[in-house]
């Protein structure tokens with residue numbers, strides 16, 4: 380077992396990547412505390428873990444609120460006396476360019492996707508310092524590195540998670556707290572399906588994405604970063620995206636036209 384006896388707090392584990400990660404971490408011996416707004420599905424994850432012989436609790440948490448994040452970490456400490464792993468994974472993915480994104484939506488995306496990482500980390504770092512170390516894994520995105528048209532707030536939030544990860548990693552490595560980011564590409568989850576459904580041309584969008592990852596393929600990346608196997612990883616961004624970033628992004632037809640093509644076959 381790769382996480383035997385570890386205490387792991389995971390946000391956004393009601394569905395998708397977080398749910399798969401919670402189940403995988405439990406299978407590898409960790410005791411799980413889930414923080415999520417979606418009580419119904421989070422409790423399903425808890426039940427599945429218990430049925431498989433694991434241990435899990437749910438603590439209702441809106442990660443966009445500092446008080447809720449502090450309460451989640453306090454709950455974990457009250458329950459188990461320590462937190463070995465914090466996986467900041469909760470997120471939302473609404474589409475919108477600068478004009479169509481309302482100020483309220485902008486603030487919400489930044490709060491759920493970025494401030495949450497700061498809040499939960501801020502709450503857990505003193506606990507990890509006291510106990511002599513720990514691991515934080517932040518779910519960013521390959522879209523923290525390359526941009527697609529029509530996702531301004533999401534890109535800003537994920538770019539923020541990438542840099543917050545690096546900044547905290549170098550501040551807290553000396554306390555034996557390793558902080559890294561997992562950067563998924565397209566993963567077949569409710570978040571992705573909802574985003575595609577809201578796009579201008581869902582059918583084309585779905586085709587353009589090519590092969591989608593399963594949530595479990597991402598969970599294995601989170602497992603590596605959470606386990607001692609990644610002991611030399613500090614401030615690393617593990618990009619698992621089927622080569623999208625290596626290609627410099629997916630869609631190119633949004634760029635301005637470049638005039639006559641001298642290579643055009645007449």
Ligand SMILES: NC(=O)c1ccc[n+]([C@@H]2O[C@H](COP(=O)([O-])OP(=O)(O)OC[C@H]3O[C@@H](n4cnc5c(N)ncnc54)[C@H](O)[C@@H]3O)[C@@H](O)[C@H]2O)c1
Nearest residue numbers: 391393394395396416417441442469470520565566568570
């Ligand atoms: N699916 C993808 O293609 C993809 C790609 C790159 C990054 N990601 C990131 O992966 C993470 C997980 O997303 P997913 O794709 O599994 O989607 P998902 O919708 O299945 O999971 C998101 C989880 O976050 C929870 N959540 C949402 N708002 C919350 C809040 N305010 N407080 C607490 N919990 C909240 C949801 O209830 C859900 O459990 C997100 O950070 C997302 O940005 C996803």
